[in-house]
Structure formats: structure tokens, C-alpha cells
Amino acid sequence: MTTTDNARDGVPISTPLPQAPELRSFPDPYDLETPAGAEGWEEMYAYHNRFLESRRAEDSAKTWFRNSLHYPEVSYPFDQVTIDGAFTGTGVTNTRIFALPPAKGLDVRVINGYTYMSAIPSPDQEEQARRAVEFSKRAGYYFQNWDALYGEWETRVTVAIRGVHDLEVPPLSEFEPIERVLEDRGPSQGNQLLASYHRLLEYIDQIWTLHSEFLNLGYTAYLQFLTLCKEHFPEIDDQTISRMVSGVDVLLFRPDDELRALARKAEELGVGDIVRAASTEADLNSGLGETDAGREWLAALEESKDPWFYFSYGSGMYHSHRSWIDDLSLPIQAIGDYIARLRTGDELSRPIKKLQTERDELVAHYRSLLDDEDVSAFDEALGLSRTVFPYVENHNFYVEHWFLTNFWNKAREFSRLLQKWGFWDDVEDIFFLRRAEVEEAIVDLQMAWAAGGKAQGGHYWPGIIARRKEIYSTLTEWSPPPALGPVPDEINEPLTIMLWGITPETVERWLAAQNGDSSNNTLTGFAGSPGIAEGPARVVLRPDQLDTVQEGEILVAPVTSPSWTPVFGRIRGAVSDIGGIMCHAAIVSREYGLPAVVGTGFGTSTIKTGQMIRVDGNAGTVTILDGI
């Protein structure tokens, strides 16, 4: 028997941080130095994202947390639209739409390419009371009509996704169509190009408001059940609570289910060998296009693609993550793996009934431990949590995967037009321009096309883009501190704790690591999925490194994405730097019965690929077994 202790992360508790003699502060953002070779990084981001010298007194006095959960990588200049959009969505929903009494939005800054955030101070009692009146009316309406509103939300989101997918990028043809002269006499293609770009930006802003629409209401409802469980069962862990609430049939599992179904279909149609031998879509088309059975399978593949292959290899937050639909190599390999498993007699079906029964038994068990007078409050809180949970579990597929895949690809369409007009060589270069700079380029193109001349862009942007690529790569080598500024007196804002996993304990861990007190062969995180596994580590910093993962390795990543699900069939365990209680790595690991430790903070910076490590998903610890 081993010595273990379940990691317990917080019921949001208000614990004053103990005073210690060592440095009780994180670095001042104004004292951080630019890494050599990254001079001029500031130009990659809009002024509103930067620490401005004249605001030093105010901004130095605040605590800034790095948002490594959502934005672990260096921001590309254009990709800042998703970051600003997401914070705008949260802010407007809390502050202006629902008037959440105790919490508003966050300030956002970028330093050396990494995103930091600082909560706007909680309103005073008088303002909270005023907000509470509004909140009751507004949130009350949502809670009372949740299912109908969620159904309507799915429609609105789908319309936005189709909208961005179908958004027309005018071709800037030699002559305006004749209809413009004879019939509508509307705006020129040049006018439309700029309008279309504005429409793209409108969509991204809108989608983040949609993303936030139910989010904090949903998490607050879940927090109620979480708090109730922890009051009655002080030692219950978060994953047990979430298992009582979570659905067994969430959208994030659907893409993987599609791959399993395609594997079965290939076997039924007798084309399994051809599918297994293929590694690209071209292989599939040439191997299967000639027979009826082959064409039937290809049709089924097409059917699955929309929307289920709009599934990012990463979080979807960066244009570079790409999706299954952009590169079918992972799904094709996974279908092949599933065919092989079918041939060994594996049914490949997820035990949905069993999971459902387990969930019901778990609820019945905890419910039976309550005193009679506590049962109805438990039932109500559980009922409300289950009402809100489909949104909590599914919004991610709609927004981060399906919408953003289309959004980034639409930006690439604009880029291709600019590329055609000599602005740059590589379609991906557009992402090194800020959103306002893309507008400048479009105006340049508009003028040149209108006049029949040549745009200035090709003389201007390539040098800037080349320099920014150097800066970008330098910044990826820099290690951003987890927090900046003074250590807060207390951390008790419950949504911060729940969404970002920032607790008094994590802050202490960061301080210890900063001051060199932490042991460097053991990392502590949250017990994401039970079990213990040992194996060689594979550090995967970016989704495009995913194909390096070998059978039997332990995946170590900043944060994992649901679209990595098929890879979980190959690994023995998972470790992530980041993870709150809704963490995907934990959900998928439990689904696959793999041990996982999430939220280790320093996993990817401490562990090296090839090192033997032990993941203890019961205790929430990762041990490096050998040094390199």
C-alpha cells in the first residue's frame, strides 16, 4: 500500500495568506525586461493592451494573474482579437447585461507577448444592492426559462457560425459586375471588402458575448451545488461533485464518436484495409473513389465532417492550432487505429448506460448520507446544476471549435486576396498584423484596386512581418511569471477560483517556486483522474507537436484540447500545467481511465521529454524518477 493523500482543492475559502519573511511580491510589470532580440514587441499589440508608463502608479499597485488557462502561448498580433473579445464578452455580460452584483470584468494587459488580467474591484455595498435588484430580474428570467433560452442560443450561435462561413470576400475583379451599372448601383467591391472585414470583426465580438451569455450564471449555479456538497461532505473532491452533475453525452465526445462510427462503417463496407492504409485525404479519395462501397464510405466521411471535424487540435484560441477539417491526418490515423481495435474484438462503444448508472448511484449514495431536512436543498441545487450543465459542457464546441475554425479560415481568405495583390508571400502572414493594421492594409488595397494601380503593402509589410516573426520566436523562449505585482491580501472571489483555479494555495505555490523553495522533482497539482502510471514523458507545447507522441508515453502539455482525444488511446497518463475544475484533460482522462494530474503550474517547464515520470492521479502529484 502506498502513502497517498487526496489532493483537495478549495471550496472557495477566504483565507488570509500567512505572512512569511521571504519576498511577498511577484515582479512589478514595469520592471520586467524585454528579452534580448525581442525589442519592439510592443508594436505587435494595441496600446490598450500595454502597460503605459504614465499609468504606472495605478497598474503597479494591482495584482495581475497570467491567463495561462486560455492563453498559454505568445499572442499573435491578429489573434489578440480572440483575447480582447473574450474579456469583452465576460465583462459586458457581468457588468452591463446581468448586473452580477459582486463581480465586474477584468483589465487585460500583454507583456512580452503573454496575457495578464486583473479583476476590476468588486462594487461597494450600495452599488451591489442596486445591481442586485437588476440581477434578480435579469438572471431570474434566464433561470426560469433556461431550456428555451439555451435552445434559442444554439440557433443564434449556429447562425453566426454559418454567417462567418458564408461571409463573402469580394474578389476585386477587373470590372464591377454589369448589374451594378444596370440594376442595383450598390457599393463597389472595394467598399464591400472593408465592410466584409468589419463584419468579420463583428462576428468575433458577437460570438464572445454569446460565449459568455450563460457562462457565469451556469458556473454560479454549479457553485451552489459545489458549496452545498462541500458543506455536507467537507472532504469530497471536486471531480466527484462534477461527476454527479455532468452529462454522459456531451458534444466534445461527439467527434471521437464519429471516428469510431466511421471505423465500424469501413468494416461493414469491407473497405477497412484501404482506410487503414491511408494517411491523407488524397489516399482515401484515390483508394475509395472507384467503388460503390468506397464512395458510400467517403459520403459518410463528408457527413461527419460538418460540423464534427471543425474540431481544433488546440484550444482553438490561436489561428495556428488548426482543426481536423484543415488536416485530416489525425482523424485518418485514429480511424485506422479504431479499425485495428475492432478486429481484436473491441466493441469501441462508450459505456453510456454504465456511466449513467454510475452517476445515478453516486448521487443516490451521497443523498442517502444527508439528513432528511437537507435532502430537498440538495435536490434543488443538483437540479439547477443539471439544467445549466449542457451549456457549460457544450458551449466550448460551438464557440472555440466550430466557430473559431471558420473564423480563422475566413481571415485566411482575406489574406489570400492580399497575398494575390503582393502584400506578402505566406497566407499565414496576416496573423502578424494587428486587427487595425489589417484594416489599413485593406484600405491600401481598396485604393490601389480602385485606381488601377499597385498597392503599397508589398513594400511595407514584409519587413515588419519578418521582424515580428523573430520577435515572436524570441518571446516563446521567455518564461512568463504566473503573476505580477503585490500578493493579494485574500483571494475569495468565487468565480475566479472556479474558472481559473487561482486559490490562496496556488499563489503560495507560485511564490515558493519563484523563491526557489519548491522541490524540483515533485510537482503538485489537482487529482484530475484517478490511478497511477509511470512512463517516459512527452512534452507537447503546441498542437503541431502532437504527432510526436509515442505509444506508452505520458503526455505533458500546458493544457490539452478535447480534439486530442484520439491520442489518449496511445498514452499512459496526462499532466497539464493548467486546469480548473472544468478541465478537458481531466474529463477525457477519466473517460479513458487514464491517470491525470492537472494544474501543476510548471509541468512543461520542469519535465523534459524522455524523462521517466510517475503520475499519481489519486494524490495529484507528478514525480520525476530520473534526471537528465
Place this chain on the structure above:
Amino acid sequence: MANYTKKFEELSSGDRALVGGKCASLGEMVQAGLPVPAGFAVTVDAYEDFRDTGDLRQRLLGIVMGADASSNAGLQRAHDEAVALILGRNLASAIEQQIREAYLELSRETALRRGAGDADRIPVAVRSSSTDEDGDAASFAGQQETYLWVVGADEVIAKVRECWASLYTPQAIAYRSGMSATDAAEASKISVAVQLMAHADVAGVTFTVSPRTGDRSLIAINASWGLGQAVVSGEVTPDEYWLSKIGPAVTSSRIASKAHEYVPDPSGVGVVFRDVEESRREIPCLTEAELVQLAEIGLQVERHYGSPQDIEWALEHNVDGTSQVMLLQARPETNWKKRKEEKGKNTSSATAGLLGFLSQATKGNDK
């Protein structure tokens, strides 16, 4: 002829009038499938028939009714006189014979199962079993006796008589002297429990609630080598095991260095405190299967009594290699109620505030 002894498995809670509260409750536990150490009751009838022999009943009543409850010396005299009467009178041979047979049967069966010990001299505990409704309160008042490590039929019979005599402590006499003769006769009915002493390799305590937080979904087990005294008295640091009631399944464990243990004295009477050999000190004293078995028994006890329990147990190994748990004592764990009242103290005011706004909104403000 009356039945002067009853095996525990023949008893249930309805037999309180016949065998007293302690025996009836042991019988009830056996009926519920709980593994209490084997034994038998010496029934109320045994004592009633004993004191109905000759003028004993009359004389004892006279002593009680005539005692001066306000005088310590008087009570002490009454006590000495009553004890001398009870221990001095002959016991009817039918009563003596039945107790002797019941003990020898228990002793021989046990020796066979253990594969050790003198078959006619297996140690037992002899305890009073009060018929009082408030029998447990009687034990606090010191009106009842317990004798441990009693060996051999003669000694058992002698201790049964001492239990009977324990009805006449000075306090008990004072208590009954103010009653009517009928009530006093009723209040001086007594049964005696004769129960095996556990011969434990491992012993400890099970809490069917977390003693650190009052969490009712957990079970805590503390255990160490040897007999239970070491754990209960805190003379060793026991292994600490935690289980979830779901399963039940072991969630964590902390293995202590267990340097000492109590074991039965080789003479058969009493215990000795000795060093644990090096090879056993650092290893877990329970297997996972044993932990699960203990947890299941704990849950059974909790269900039986309807509230979280603090349970003393011992684990015996049999000669055939099997092992069996013996429940020694179960008490309600009382702190959890108090902790339950404090629930919510770990919820921050920020969280409580936010949830307050939530419940206002969900309670439907119907606009």
C-alpha cells in the same frame, strides 16, 4: 427446569427482560450479522432462582430497605453484608452445571478454531447485563462489573456471582433504598454476559464519519499490531487508513512505525506489552481486503444504529488461515452533529454573498 444460559445468537432485543440490555444488544448484533465475539448470557432467571433459594431474597430486601442512605458507613455495612450473603450461599447445581457446560462448549470450540490454547481454559470476559431501561446509565454509575481474562469454569462461575454481588455497591443500595419493595426487586434483576476475549493480531478503531471534518461519506480506520489497548490508549501511533463509503474503497493511507504491541500473556491470563520485531514495524498491519471488510462491517453497524459510530474491533487469525473481525464496542460518534452545526464556516462570505444573489434570482421574482 429453567434455561439458565442462552447463547448470544439465540437472543434479540426483545429479550431484555430475560438477559438484560447488554446481552440483548449483543444478540441483536449477531442477528444483524455483526461479528461480535461469541458468548452466552447467564439469564435473569439464574439470579432470580438463586435468590429465591431459602430466605435470601427476604434478607437482601431487608438490607436494602433498612439501610441509612445518608450514612456512608451504614451503606458500606449494608454492602458488606449483602456481598457476604451472595458469595456465601450455595448455588443450585442446575444453575452451576448449565454455566459450566456453556463455558466449556465455548472454550472448546474456540480452541479448535484457533488451533491454540488450553481447550478448557480459554479466556473470557464476564460482565453484568442490567435489565434497567436505562442500563447504560447504570454502568456509568458504577453499578456493574466487568472481569477480563477469566479462565476455567470455576473461575467463570465465581465471577458471575461477583457480578450479582455488584448489585449491592453502596451507591446502588442508596439508589434503591428509596424505592418501593416491588420497584427495588425489579431494579435488582440482573443477567451476566460471558464473552470470549479477543485474541487479536491486529486491533483498532473504525469511525464511520471523518473525525477531522465530520464528513459522513468517509470512513477512518486506525489500527496497530496486537490487542486494541495500544490504539485506544494512544500508546502507539497507529496506521491511518481512509476509505470512501462508496465501494467502500481505500482512498489514502499513512503507515506508521509501530514499535510496541499488547499480546495475551502466555499464561492465558492478562496481557503483556512488548516490542514489535523490526520486520513488522513499518509494514501496513491490514490488507486492502481486510480494510474493505472492516469498512463494510462499520457501515452495517452505522445502519443498525442509524448514526455514525466509533467502533472498537479486533482481528483474529484462525488456524485454517482465515481471519475474522470481532466487534468489541460501538458508540455513537457524537462530534459530527456539532461539526454539522458549524457547516458553512468554510464558505467564504464572498461565496455566500454570490449564492445569496443567486437564490434571490432563482426564487423567481416573477417579473
